Amino acid sequence: MVIGILFLSLSMLLNNEYLVTFLVLFKISVIVGVTVSILYVDDLAEKVTGRRKIEEPSKIVPLKLNPKIVKYLAALTILYMVLNSMIVYTANFLPDTIAVHFDISGFPNRYEGKFNFVLGVITVTSLDFILYAVFFYLAKNKPLIFYKPKLGISTNDFMEWLAMLVAISFAIVGLAYADIFTYNLYGCHIMPMFIIICLALMLVFLVILYLAYKTR
Numbered sequence: 001m002v003i004g005i006l007f008l009s010l011s012m013l014l015n016n017e018y019l020v021t022f023l024v025l026f027k028i029s030v031i032v033g034v035t036v037s038i039l040y041v042d043d044l045a046e047k048v049t050g051r052r053k054i055e056e057p058s059k060i061v062p063l064k065l066n067p068k069i070v071k072y073l074a075a076l077t078i079l080y081m082v083l084n085s086m087i088v089y090t091a092n093f094l095p096d097t098i099a100v101h102f103d104i105s106g107f108p109n110r111y112e113g114k115f116n117f118v119l120g121v122i123t124v125t126s127l128d129f130i131l132y133a134v135f136f137y138l139a140k141n142k143p144l145i146f147y148k149p150k151l152g153i154s155t156n157d158f159m160e161w162l163a164m165l166v167a168i169s170f171a172i173v174g175l176a177y178a179d180i181f182t183y184n185l186y187g188c189h190i191m192p193m194f195i196i197i198c199l200a201l202m203l204v205f206l207v208i209l210y211l212a213y214k215t216r
Contacts, residue, residue: 066156072163073136079170080129084122086174090181091118098184106193108183125173132166135159168207172200 076078091114099108139155175196182190189196 006153069136069139069156069159072160073133076129076132076163076166076170077166079167080125083174087118087121087177094181094184096181100180100192102183102189104194104197106189121173121177125170128166128169132162135162164207164210168203172203175200 041065094114096114097111098117099110099113101108101110115184122193136159179190179196182188
């Protein structure tokens, strides 16, 4: 959520091409940085604990990822393919230069080439999907890294919430693209801009409430 607010602020200060580039580089850095850090710390912990002498060995019940969690990966895969297929297909009906950003009144204040815009959207959604796939792999093979018993959060809970956040990001991207497509093709928005913003914020707020309720 903090990242979303950050990029909303940056979108008002930077040109769209620089914003997309920054967003792509940032997400790649997050994926690589988090993955490398987790694997390094986990490997270091195994080496350190492996050197400790234990007088009485204790039975350890292995923590495993619930097999049902794979349904979230499958659902996100379907959403990802449907969303990007829809964008690629419908983009053929748009002019070469399109309005991609609007003020609160709904008037366009930023334009971009159709190809660059579609490429940027697909890149961003692809990185979101890759992020979840990487975390799914880590949770499956090293489930303890996401286990936070003091917070009442299990690895399965974490993967469920992450899937929900990625799905919401796909939904927001789909809603934004539908509005951009409608405006550039028909000259009108699917609904007033302030309502679209309110719906997106309401969706984020409901997710925060749900996550707060689940951690009680």
